Amino acid sequence: MSWNPVTGCLHSCSYCWARRLALTRLKRHPHYSVHGFNPALNEKAFIRKFKPGQWVFVCDMGDLWGSWVPEEWINRVLDHIAKFPQTNFFFLTKNPSRYSEFLIKVPAEVELGVTVETNRDEGYERVSKAPKPGERLERMAELDWPRKVVVIEPILDFDLEEFVKKLRDINPSEVYVGYDNYGNRLPEPTISKTRELVEMLGSFTRVHAKSLRPAWYEI
Ligand code: SF4
Known part of the structure:
Protein backbone atom coordinates (compact mmCIF):
# COMPACT_ATOMS: atom_id res chain seq x y z
CA MET A 1 0.00 0.00 0.00
CA SER A 2 1.07 3.60 -0.36
CA TRP A 3 0.88 6.41 2.20
CA ASN A 4 1.19 10.04 1.11
CA PRO A 5 1.87 12.42 4.02
CA VAL A 6 3.75 14.70 1.59
CA THR A 7 2.70 15.09 -2.03
CA GLY A 8 3.88 16.92 -5.13
CA CYS A 9 7.24 17.16 -6.78
CA LEU A 10 9.41 19.69 -8.62
CA HIS A 11 11.66 17.26 -10.52
CA SER A 12 9.31 17.65 -13.50
CA CYS A 13 9.98 14.27 -15.10
CA SER A 14 8.44 14.16 -18.57
CA TYR A 15 6.96 10.71 -17.87
CA CYS A 16 5.48 11.46 -14.42
CA TRP A 17 2.30 9.43 -13.88
CA ALA A 18 1.76 10.89 -10.37
CA ARG A 19 1.45 14.42 -11.72
CA ARG A 20 -0.96 13.20 -14.40
CA LEU A 21 -3.03 11.41 -11.78
CA ALA A 22 -3.11 14.42 -9.40
CA LEU A 23 -4.24 16.73 -12.19
CA THR A 24 -6.81 14.40 -13.78
CA ARG A 25 -8.44 11.50 -11.91
CA LEU A 26 -7.68 12.97 -8.46
CA LYS A 27 -8.33 16.62 -9.28
CA ARG A 28 -11.53 16.70 -7.19
CA HIS A 29 -9.91 14.95 -4.25
CA PRO A 30 -9.92 17.35 -1.24
CA HIS A 31 -6.12 17.41 -1.06
CA TYR A 32 -5.24 17.58 -4.78
CA SER A 33 -8.03 20.05 -5.59
CA VAL A 34 -6.24 22.57 -3.34
CA HIS A 35 -2.58 21.73 -3.94
CA GLY A 36 -2.54 20.10 -7.36
CA PHE A 37 0.95 18.66 -7.76
CA ASN A 38 2.71 21.44 -5.84
CA PRO A 39 4.63 20.23 -2.78
CA ALA A 40 2.29 20.02 0.21
CA LEU A 41 2.01 18.44 3.64
CA ASN A 42 -1.05 16.21 3.90
CA GLU A 43 -2.05 16.76 7.53
CA LYS A 44 -4.85 14.21 7.43
CA ALA A 45 -2.42 11.43 6.54
CA PHE A 46 -1.01 11.47 10.05
CA ILE A 47 -4.11 9.86 11.54
CA ARG A 48 -3.24 6.72 9.59
CA LYS A 49 -2.22 3.63 11.55
CA PHE A 50 -0.28 0.64 10.19
CA LYS A 51 -0.35 -3.05 11.01
CA PRO A 52 2.61 -5.30 11.81
CA GLY A 53 3.96 -6.96 8.69
CA GLN A 54 2.36 -4.46 6.29
CA TRP A 55 4.56 -3.13 3.46
CA VAL A 56 4.13 0.62 2.93
CA PHE A 57 5.52 2.73 0.09
CA VAL A 58 5.88 6.22 1.58
CA CYS A 59 5.09 9.09 -0.80
CA ASP A 60 4.50 7.55 -4.21
CA MET A 61 2.74 10.82 -5.16
CA GLY A 62 5.86 12.99 -4.87
CA ASP A 63 9.43 13.05 -3.63
CA LEU A 64 9.66 13.39 0.15
CA TRP A 65 13.43 13.91 -0.15
CA GLY A 66 13.35 16.67 -2.76
CA SER A 67 15.59 19.65 -1.96
CA TRP A 68 12.48 21.85 -1.56
CA VAL A 69 10.92 19.75 1.22
CA PRO A 70 11.18 21.44 4.65
CA GLU A 71 13.07 19.47 7.30
CA GLU A 72 10.03 19.70 9.50
CA TRP A 73 7.89 17.69 7.04
CA ILE A 74 10.47 14.92 6.82
CA ASN A 75 10.78 14.82 10.60
CA ARG A 76 6.99 14.55 10.93
CA VAL A 77 7.00 11.53 8.60
CA LEU A 78 9.91 9.86 10.41
CA ASP A 79 8.31 10.49 13.82
CA HIS A 80 5.07 8.90 12.60
CA ILE A 81 6.63 5.75 11.14
CA ALA A 82 8.68 5.29 14.33
CA LYS A 83 5.36 4.49 16.07
CA PHE A 84 5.00 1.33 13.94
CA PRO A 85 8.24 -0.61 14.40
CA GLN A 86 6.78 -3.82 12.95
CA THR A 87 5.65 -2.29 9.66
CA ASN A 88 7.95 -2.34 6.61
CA PHE A 89 8.36 1.15 5.17
CA PHE A 90 9.92 1.88 1.81
CA PHE A 91 11.18 5.27 0.63
CA LEU A 92 12.07 6.16 -2.93
CA THR A 93 13.71 9.33 -4.20
CA LYS A 94 15.58 10.95 -7.05
CA ASN A 95 17.55 13.01 -4.53
CA PRO A 96 19.30 10.43 -2.32
CA SER A 97 21.85 12.98 -1.04
CA ARG A 98 19.12 14.03 1.38
CA TYR A 99 18.96 10.62 3.11
CA SER A 100 22.23 11.21 4.94
CA GLU A 101 20.84 14.29 6.77
CA PHE A 102 18.19 12.15 8.48
CA LEU A 103 19.85 8.75 8.75
CA ILE A 104 20.06 8.90 12.52
CA LYS A 105 16.24 9.05 12.71
CA VAL A 106 15.43 6.38 10.12
CA PRO A 107 14.34 3.10 11.75
CA ALA A 108 16.77 0.27 10.94
CA GLU A 109 14.21 -1.88 9.07
S1 SF4 B 1 10.46 12.21 -9.35
FE1 SF4 B 1 8.62 10.94 -9.49
S2 SF4 B 1 7.00 12.22 -8.66
FE2 SF4 B 1 8.70 13.58 -9.15
S3 SF4 B 1 8.24 14.35 -11.21
FE3 SF4 B 1 9.59 12.55 -11.38
S4 SF4 B 1 8.22 10.80 -11.69
FE4 SF4 B 1 7.00 12.51 -10.85
Whole structure:
Protein backbone atom coordinates (compact mmCIF):
# COMPACT_ATOMS: atom_id res chain seq x y z
CA MET A 1 0.00 0.00 0.00
CA SER A 2 1.07 3.60 -0.36
CA TRP A 3 0.88 6.41 2.20
CA ASN A 4 1.19 10.04 1.11
CA PRO A 5 1.87 12.42 4.02
CA VAL A 6 3.75 14.70 1.59
CA THR A 7 2.70 15.09 -2.03
CA GLY A 8 3.88 16.92 -5.13
CA CYS A 9 7.24 17.16 -6.78
CA LEU A 10 9.41 19.69 -8.62
CA HIS A 11 11.66 17.26 -10.52
CA SER A 12 9.31 17.65 -13.50
CA CYS A 13 9.98 14.27 -15.10
CA SER A 14 8.44 14.16 -18.57
CA TYR A 15 6.96 10.71 -17.87
CA CYS A 16 5.48 11.46 -14.42
CA TRP A 17 2.30 9.43 -13.88
CA ALA A 18 1.76 10.89 -10.37
CA ARG A 19 1.45 14.42 -11.72
CA ARG A 20 -0.96 13.20 -14.40
CA LEU A 21 -3.03 11.41 -11.78
CA ALA A 22 -3.11 14.42 -9.40
CA LEU A 23 -4.24 16.73 -12.19
CA THR A 24 -6.81 14.40 -13.78
CA ARG A 25 -8.44 11.50 -11.91
CA LEU A 26 -7.68 12.97 -8.46
CA LYS A 27 -8.33 16.62 -9.28
CA ARG A 28 -11.53 16.70 -7.19
CA HIS A 29 -9.91 14.95 -4.25
CA PRO A 30 -9.92 17.35 -1.24
CA HIS A 31 -6.12 17.41 -1.06
CA TYR A 32 -5.24 17.58 -4.78
CA SER A 33 -8.03 20.05 -5.59
CA VAL A 34 -6.24 22.57 -3.34
CA HIS A 35 -2.58 21.73 -3.94
CA GLY A 36 -2.54 20.10 -7.36
CA PHE A 37 0.95 18.66 -7.76
CA ASN A 38 2.71 21.44 -5.84
CA PRO A 39 4.63 20.23 -2.78
CA ALA A 40 2.29 20.02 0.21
CA LEU A 41 2.01 18.44 3.64
CA ASN A 42 -1.05 16.21 3.90
CA GLU A 43 -2.05 16.76 7.53
CA LYS A 44 -4.85 14.21 7.43
CA ALA A 45 -2.42 11.43 6.54
CA PHE A 46 -1.01 11.47 10.05
CA ILE A 47 -4.11 9.86 11.54
CA ARG A 48 -3.24 6.72 9.59
CA LYS A 49 -2.22 3.63 11.55
CA PHE A 50 -0.28 0.64 10.19
CA LYS A 51 -0.35 -3.05 11.01
CA PRO A 52 2.61 -5.30 11.81
CA GLY A 53 3.96 -6.96 8.69
CA GLN A 54 2.36 -4.46 6.29
CA TRP A 55 4.56 -3.13 3.46
CA VAL A 56 4.13 0.62 2.93
CA PHE A 57 5.52 2.73 0.09
CA VAL A 58 5.88 6.22 1.58
CA CYS A 59 5.09 9.09 -0.80
CA ASP A 60 4.50 7.55 -4.21
CA MET A 61 2.74 10.82 -5.16
CA GLY A 62 5.86 12.99 -4.87
CA ASP A 63 9.43 13.05 -3.63
CA LEU A 64 9.66 13.39 0.15
CA TRP A 65 13.43 13.91 -0.15
CA GLY A 66 13.35 16.67 -2.76
CA SER A 67 15.59 19.65 -1.96
CA TRP A 68 12.48 21.85 -1.56
CA VAL A 69 10.92 19.75 1.22
CA PRO A 70 11.18 21.44 4.65
CA GLU A 71 13.07 19.47 7.30
CA GLU A 72 10.03 19.70 9.50
CA TRP A 73 7.89 17.69 7.04
CA ILE A 74 10.47 14.92 6.82
CA ASN A 75 10.78 14.82 10.60
CA ARG A 76 6.99 14.55 10.93
CA VAL A 77 7.00 11.53 8.60
CA LEU A 78 9.91 9.86 10.41
CA ASP A 79 8.31 10.49 13.82
CA HIS A 80 5.07 8.90 12.60
CA ILE A 81 6.63 5.75 11.14
CA ALA A 82 8.68 5.29 14.33
CA LYS A 83 5.36 4.49 16.07
CA PHE A 84 5.00 1.33 13.94
CA PRO A 85 8.24 -0.61 14.40
CA GLN A 86 6.78 -3.82 12.95
CA THR A 87 5.65 -2.29 9.66
CA ASN A 88 7.95 -2.34 6.61
CA PHE A 89 8.36 1.15 5.17
CA PHE A 90 9.92 1.88 1.81
CA PHE A 91 11.18 5.27 0.63
CA LEU A 92 12.07 6.16 -2.93
CA THR A 93 13.71 9.33 -4.20
CA LYS A 94 15.58 10.95 -7.05
CA ASN A 95 17.55 13.01 -4.53
CA PRO A 96 19.30 10.43 -2.32
CA SER A 97 21.85 12.98 -1.04
CA ARG A 98 19.12 14.03 1.38
CA TYR A 99 18.96 10.62 3.11
CA SER A 100 22.23 11.21 4.94
CA GLU A 101 20.84 14.29 6.77
CA PHE A 102 18.19 12.15 8.48
CA LEU A 103 19.85 8.75 8.75
CA ILE A 104 20.06 8.90 12.52
CA LYS A 105 16.24 9.05 12.71
CA VAL A 106 15.43 6.38 10.12
CA PRO A 107 14.34 3.10 11.75
CA ALA A 108 16.77 0.27 10.94
CA GLU A 109 14.21 -1.88 9.07
CA VAL A 110 13.34 0.82 6.53
CA GLU A 111 14.34 0.28 2.89
CA LEU A 112 15.93 3.34 1.28
CA GLY A 113 15.44 3.42 -2.47
CA VAL A 114 16.63 5.45 -5.39
CA THR A 115 15.14 5.71 -8.86
CA VAL A 116 17.90 5.84 -11.45
CA GLU A 117 16.77 5.15 -15.00
CA THR A 118 20.23 5.12 -16.61
CA ASN A 119 23.87 5.87 -15.85
CA ARG A 120 23.97 8.54 -18.59
CA ASP A 121 23.95 12.22 -17.61
CA GLU A 122 24.18 13.59 -21.13
CA GLY A 123 20.79 14.71 -22.40
CA TYR A 124 19.08 13.72 -19.15
CA GLU A 125 17.75 17.27 -18.72
CA ARG A 126 15.38 16.52 -21.60
CA VAL A 127 13.72 13.89 -19.40
CA SER A 128 13.88 15.38 -15.89
CA LYS A 129 15.20 18.23 -13.75
CA ALA A 130 16.13 15.80 -10.96
CA PRO A 131 19.78 15.46 -9.89
CA LYS A 132 21.71 13.70 -12.65
CA PRO A 133 21.84 9.89 -12.65
CA GLY A 134 25.60 9.87 -12.05
CA GLU A 135 25.19 11.90 -8.89
CA ARG A 136 22.39 9.67 -7.62
CA LEU A 137 24.46 6.54 -8.18
CA GLU A 138 27.38 8.05 -6.28
CA ARG A 139 25.29 9.26 -3.34
CA MET A 140 23.69 5.82 -2.99
CA ALA A 141 27.09 4.12 -3.09
CA GLU A 142 28.26 6.39 -0.26
CA LEU A 143 25.15 5.80 1.82
CA ASP A 144 25.89 3.59 4.80
CA TRP A 145 22.63 1.64 5.06
CA PRO A 146 21.94 -2.11 5.11
CA ARG A 147 18.75 -2.08 3.01
CA LYS A 148 19.26 -0.15 -0.20
CA VAL A 149 16.98 -0.62 -3.18
CA VAL A 150 17.47 0.60 -6.75
CA VAL A 151 14.56 1.14 -9.13
CA ILE A 152 15.56 1.33 -12.82
CA GLU A 153 12.19 2.38 -14.11
CA PRO A 154 11.33 3.65 -16.62
CA ILE A 155 14.58 2.33 -18.04
CA LEU A 156 16.52 4.63 -20.40
CA ASP A 157 19.39 3.64 -22.66
CA PHE A 158 22.63 3.07 -20.72
CA ASP A 159 26.27 1.96 -20.92
CA LEU A 160 26.19 -1.65 -19.82
CA GLU A 161 29.58 -2.14 -18.13
CA GLU A 162 29.58 1.29 -16.50
CA PHE A 163 26.00 1.00 -15.21
CA VAL A 164 26.60 -2.45 -13.75
CA LYS A 165 29.78 -1.27 -12.03
CA LYS A 166 28.00 1.72 -10.46
CA LEU A 167 25.11 -0.45 -9.33
CA ARG A 168 27.48 -3.01 -7.82
CA ASP A 169 29.17 -0.18 -5.88
CA ILE A 170 25.80 0.58 -4.23
CA ASN A 171 25.51 -3.02 -3.01
CA PRO A 172 21.69 -3.00 -3.20
CA SER A 173 19.62 -5.73 -1.60
CA GLU A 174 17.16 -5.52 -4.51
CA VAL A 175 16.94 -3.96 -7.96
CA TYR A 176 13.71 -3.40 -9.92
CA VAL A 177 13.89 -3.07 -13.70
CA GLY A 178 11.00 -2.00 -15.90
CA TYR A 179 10.03 -0.10 -19.03
CA ASP A 180 7.77 2.93 -19.30
CA ASN A 181 4.12 1.83 -19.18
CA TYR A 182 2.55 5.01 -20.55
CA GLY A 183 3.70 5.34 -24.16
CA ASN A 184 6.07 8.26 -23.58
CA ARG A 185 8.51 7.17 -26.31
CA LEU A 186 11.52 7.63 -24.07
CA PRO A 187 15.06 6.88 -25.29
CA GLU A 188 14.81 3.23 -24.28
CA PRO A 189 17.41 0.47 -24.61
CA THR A 190 16.68 -2.58 -26.75
CA ILE A 191 15.16 -5.54 -24.97
CA SER A 192 18.27 -7.66 -25.57
CA LYS A 193 20.45 -5.04 -23.89
CA THR A 194 18.08 -4.88 -20.92
CA ARG A 195 18.10 -8.66 -20.60
CA GLU A 196 21.88 -8.56 -20.51
CA LEU A 197 21.71 -5.97 -17.72
CA VAL A 198 19.26 -8.11 -15.74
CA GLU A 199 21.51 -11.14 -16.07
CA MET A 200 24.61 -9.27 -14.94
CA LEU A 201 22.79 -7.72 -11.98
CA GLY A 202 21.53 -11.15 -11.00
CA SER A 203 25.09 -12.21 -10.21
CA PHE A 204 25.22 -9.93 -7.15
CA THR A 205 21.69 -8.85 -6.16
CA ARG A 206 18.03 -9.86 -6.29
CA VAL A 207 16.48 -8.55 -9.49
CA HIS A 208 12.78 -7.99 -10.14
CA ALA A 209 12.28 -7.61 -13.88
CA LYS A 210 8.71 -6.27 -13.99
CA SER A 211 7.53 -5.00 -17.32
CA LEU A 212 10.18 -6.04 -19.82
CA ARG A 213 9.20 -5.59 -23.45
CA PRO A 214 10.86 -4.56 -26.70
CA ALA A 215 11.68 -0.84 -26.95
CA TRP A 216 8.91 1.14 -28.68
CA TYR A 217 11.07 1.51 -31.81
CA GLU A 218 11.60 -2.27 -32.00
CA ILE A 219 7.91 -3.05 -32.36
S1 SF4 B 1 10.46 12.21 -9.35
FE1 SF4 B 1 8.62 10.94 -9.49
S2 SF4 B 1 7.00 12.22 -8.66
FE2 SF4 B 1 8.70 13.58 -9.15
S3 SF4 B 1 8.24 14.35 -11.21
FE3 SF4 B 1 9.59 12.55 -11.38
S4 SF4 B 1 8.22 10.80 -11.69
FE4 SF4 B 1 7.00 12.51 -10.85
